Amino acid sequence: MKFDEIKQLVDLLKESDITELLIEREGVKLKIKRERFISSFDISRPVKEAAPVEVQEESKQAEEAQRLITITSPIVGIFHRSPAPEATPFVEVGFTVKKGQVLCIIEAMKLMNEIESDSDGVVSKILVENGQPVEYGEPLFLIEPL
Numbered sequence: 001m002k003f004d005e006i007k008q009l010v011d012l013l014k015e016s017d018i019t020e021l022l023i024e025r026e027g028v029k030l031k032i033k034r035e036r037f038i039s040s041f042d043i044s045r046p047v048k049e050a051a052p053v054e055v056q057e058e059s060k061q062a063e064e065a066q067r068l069i070t071i072t073s074p075i076v077g078i079f080h081r082s083p084a085p086e087a088t089p090f091v092e093v094g095f096t097v098k099k100g101q102v103l104c105i106i107e108a109m110k111l112m113n114e115i116e117s118d119s120d121g122v123v124s125k126i127l128v129e130n131g132q133p134v135e136y137g138e139p140l141f142l143i144e145p146l
Contacts, residue, residue: 006030068124071117071141073134077108081130089130095123096146103141106134121145 013021013032020033073079081089081104090102097103097117106113121143128140 006032067144069119069121069143069145070139071103071115071143073106073136073138073140074115075106075108075113076135077106077113077133079128079130079132079134079140080105080107080112081126091123091126091141093123093126097121097123097143115140117141117143119143119145 009021009023009030009032012018020031022029022031024030081091083090083105090104091097097120099117099119101117102114103117103123104115106115123141124144125142126140127142128134128138134140
């Protein structure tokens with residue numbers, strides 16, 4: 001295919017509602033794809049003003065994440081917040097925990113594995129819902145050290 005032919009095809013794509021074109025000629029395949037974008041949108045403030053705020057928020061979140069201890073799943077299984085369906089959860093957000101205290105149970109192949117806290121601290125966030133499947137290394141809790 002010649003450059004002029006390709007340019008004509010691109011122009012055809014621009015002028016029509018066609019978003020994808022696949023042509024095979026003389027053993028050469030050419031695929032042209034056009035993504036649809038929103039042509040107009042309302043911005044109430046300049047983008048340059050928004051960028052520093054986002055960077056500041058991200059840096060604050062990064063600082064907070066470095067300060068917090070992440071408890072991850074050591075196995076693949078089902079996350080349980082309590083020892084039985086009708087029992088109270090082992091911990092809630094805001095609870096103070098000691099090193100070695102049970103935080104949850106992960107059920108793997110009908111075996112109940114207790115997951116313990118790595119350090120003393122306060123439960124800052126529970127990242128997984130009760131009954132949700134978890135993978136190896138998936139974050140379960142964020143603990144703020146004492």
